[in-house]
Amino acid sequence: MTKVAVQFTLNDEEQNEFVDSGSTLLAVLRGKLGLYSTKAGCHQGSCGACTVIIDGEPRLSCLTLAQRCTGRMITTIEGLTRDGALHPLQQAFMEGFAAQCGFCTPGMILAAKSLLDRNQSPSRDDVIDAISGNICRCTGYEPIIAAVLAAAEQMRAEMKKSA
Amino acid sequence: MAKKRGRGMAAVNYPTGMNLGGDPSQALVHATTTGSFIVTLSSVDLGQGLKTVMAQICAETLGVPTENVIIDTADTDTGPHCMGTFASRGTHRIGNAIIMAAKEAKSVMLEVAAEELEVDSGDLQTDGAGNIHVKGSPQKSISVFNTALAAHFKHGKTISGRGIFLQPRSYPEPETGKMTPATCYAHACTVAEVEVDTETGEVRVLSLKSAYEVGRALNPRMVEQQIIGGAWMGLSHALYETTEPYYPDRSHGPVDFNQYLMPGPGDLPEFENVVIERPAADGPYGAKGVGEMTANSPIPAIANAIFDAVGVRVDSLPITPEKVLRGIQALNARAPY
Ligand code: FES
Ligand code: FES
Numbered sequence: 413m414t415k416v417a418v419q420f421t422l423n424d425e426e427q428n429e430f431v432d433s434g435s436t437l438l439a440v441l442r443g444k445l446g447l448y449s450t451k452a453g454c455h456q457g458s459c460g461a462c463t464v465i466i467d468g469e470p471r472l473s474c475l476t477l478a479q480r481c482t483g484r485m486i487t488t489i490e491g492l493t494r495d496g497a498l499h500p501l502q503q504a505f506m507e508g509f510a511a512q513c514g515f516c517t518p519g520m521i522l523a524a525k526s527l528l529d530r531n532q533s534p535s536r537d538d539v540i541d542a543i544s545g546n547i548c549r550c551t552g553y554e555p556i557i558a559a560v561l562a563a564a565e566q567m568r569a570e571m572k573k574s575a
Numbered sequence: 576m577a578k579k580r581g582r583g584m585a586a587v588n589y590p591t592g593m594n595l596g597g598d599p600s601q602a603l604v605h606a607t608t609t610g611s612f613i614v615t616l617s618s619v620d621l622g623q624g625l626k627t628v629m630a631q632i633c634a635e636t637l638g639v640p641t642e643n644v645i646i647d648t649a650d651t652d653t654g655p656h657c658m659g660t661f662a663s664r665g666t667h668r669i670g671n672a673i674i675m676a677a678k679e680a681k682s683v684m685l686e687v688a689a690e691e692l693e694v695d696s697g698d699l700q701t702d703g704a705g706n707i708h709v710k711g712s713p714q715k716s717i718s719v720f721n722t723a724l725a726a727h728f729k730h731g732k733t734i735s736g737r738g739i740f741l742q743p744r745s746y747p748e749p750e751t752g753k754m755t756p757a758t759c760y761a762h763a764c765t766v767a768e769v770e771v772d773t774e775t776g777e778v779r780v781l782s783l784k785s786a787y788e789v790g791r792a793l794n795p796r797m798v799e800q801q802i803i804g805g806a807w808m809g810l811s812h813a814l815y816e817t818t819e820p821y822y823p824d825r826s827h828g829p830v831d832f833n834q835y836l837m838p839g840p841g842d843l844p845e846f847e848n849v850v851i852e853r854p855a856a857d858g859p860y861g862a863k864g865v866g867e868m869t870a871n872s873p874i875p876a877i878a879n880a881i882f883d884a885v886g887v888r889v890d891s892l893p894i895t896p897e898k899v900l901r902g903i904q905a906l907n908a909r910a911p912y
Contacts, residue, residue: 458832509796512804513622540840547832550622551800552807553840 420481423491431478438462438473441488449489449518453547460546463519464488470526470542489518492525500570501525504563505556512550520546524560532571534564576774580781583879586764589868590757591858592664598742600664601655602672604633604680606734610705610723612637612644612680617654618669620646623866624797625665631793632670632859636677637684638701639719655737663864666793667759670859671740679736687726687734688717759855761863762788765806767876768844771884776900778881780810782845783873790855790863798865802848805869810844811837812870813877814893 415430422445431440438455441447441464453461455474462473465487492499498506501521511517520543527534527542534542539560548556592598603615614633620626626646634641648654657669681701688707689696692715700710701719708716726732747754768781783806792798815836818828829835854861874892882888887902 454832456831509800512624512800515622543840547837547839549837550804552804552843552846554803554807554843554846555800557840557843 416479418478418482420483421485423487429478433479435478436474437464437471437476437478437481437486440478441473447488447490451515451518453515458547459516459519460523460543461516461519463522463546465522465526468526468529470523470545472545487522487525489521492521499525499563500566501528501560501563504559504566508555508559508562510551510555510559516546516548516550520548520556524563527560528564528567532564532568534561536561579771579773579884580768581771581880581882581884582766582768583876583881583883584764584766585872585875585879586762587868587872588760588762589663589864589871591662591667591759591761591855591864592742592757593658593662594742594745594754594756597744598658598662598664598668600657600668600672600740602669602676602738603655604637604673604676604736604738606680606684606719606723606726608723608727610639610643610719610721612639612677614644614646614673614676615654616646616648616669617651617657618665619648619660621660623660623665623801624794625660625669627797628666628793629669629673633673633677634703635860636674637681638703640703640705643705643719663761663866663868665864665866666862667855667858667864668740668742670793670862671857672738674738674859675740676736676738679738680734681736683726683732683736684719684722684734687730687732688722690730691717691722691725758857759790759863761790761865761868763868763872765809765872765876767873767880769877769880769884771881771899773885773903776896776898776903778814778877778894778896778899779842780814780844780877780880782847783810783876784845784847785869785872786849786851787865787869788851788853789865790858791852791861792850792865793860793862795850798850799848801865802850802869803846805866806846806848806873807838807843808870809873810842810877812892813874814838814895817893817895 414433416433418431419428441450451461453459457472457475463470464473466484501524505511523543523546539557606612629646630641630644633644685696685699688699694709698709699707701707705719706716726734745755765785767783770779770781855863885903886906887899889898
């Protein structure tokens, strides 16, 4: 198969890879870079488990060709933890018992992060809207919605403190 | 054409475990050289939190911190036997097996500690924080860490234990059919409130309020997780899930997440739960199984609420708008003008 060069920023690090042309970003993240936290639930854009953030937008990595990522900034859940400190969303998911099997969790958190990055005071409906492309089969969604709202509150409080 | 509200309730008695050829689970516990405890199981954590609760049970029995317990569920070929993670049996069956194994391991640990401290092992107790000391005189103590080291390198002992919980098979009495299929039952009751659109037949569940009697909630937040996740699943069974919603034939059935419908985050009712604790005599620290029953009572409660709202009794699942609408039409056709 033809190989193509791709170059993107992944969690603040420059990546240069030769990948099979036509391979998805999901396949590159899991298969080549060994970042297994990006989950593969359906490979067809209907579960949201493979959600990553590309240039600030939540994107389904199973439907994104790796080739199209050249020059882009990509965030996976590995990129959320800074110096061992959890992101407020990760902390809120943990404290709010918002994960059971955890399969949907990375995608949920990244979908929520891109919401909170552009809207610091989301309503419950905003949160529902932001995670409506992500399927969870364990939690009944309620703890996830509550955790995202709790993280938003926490982030607002932190901003006030540092302001 | 209107939106009509109704309220329904349903209760469930749910057996913990099952009764086929007997219902056993085994556990093995051993200490590492540095006093961590490994619990070897063939049981599987499905995401419900089995590993967390098993670590709690082992730690409680040994009297060591939960962080010092590692649950290994690696391999059903090489691990001790387990019937499996189903029938809401995990906490109860496997938990009891772990208590038995941990008790045996603890007695070896205390024997070694007794020799090190030159006291009688019957006078020793663990403090839950990683130390063993003489009852009533906490200054005469040795750490679990040093006890494990001594066992391995001085005394030539393994700090280990074996455990099994077996619920023996129950045979029915030929005359009466009477039997004892399970030893403990959890109980729950759900009240559902719905709103039915009489024009479209659509049902919206407004709230699911449940009370659960679970023996003892070993991990209260995880019990709550099960209850909310289960209520959502019950709602899903009641109104959404089917492999055959399409016409005219089977080949049009759903094959993926897009077509096999379940409620999303925008379809949630208000959830409210109360947990009642009445420790079960044969449960590990009083616990019963709470897993599967959480998806049970919401279903008939929703069906009853629909009947209360519009007088339509739907007796097959899921209760689709079509079934509700046909029911309403049949009622209207019967009604005298
Ligand atoms: S794996 Fe990408 S949406 Fe399911
Ligand atoms: S926690 Fe299991 S799918 Fe969401």
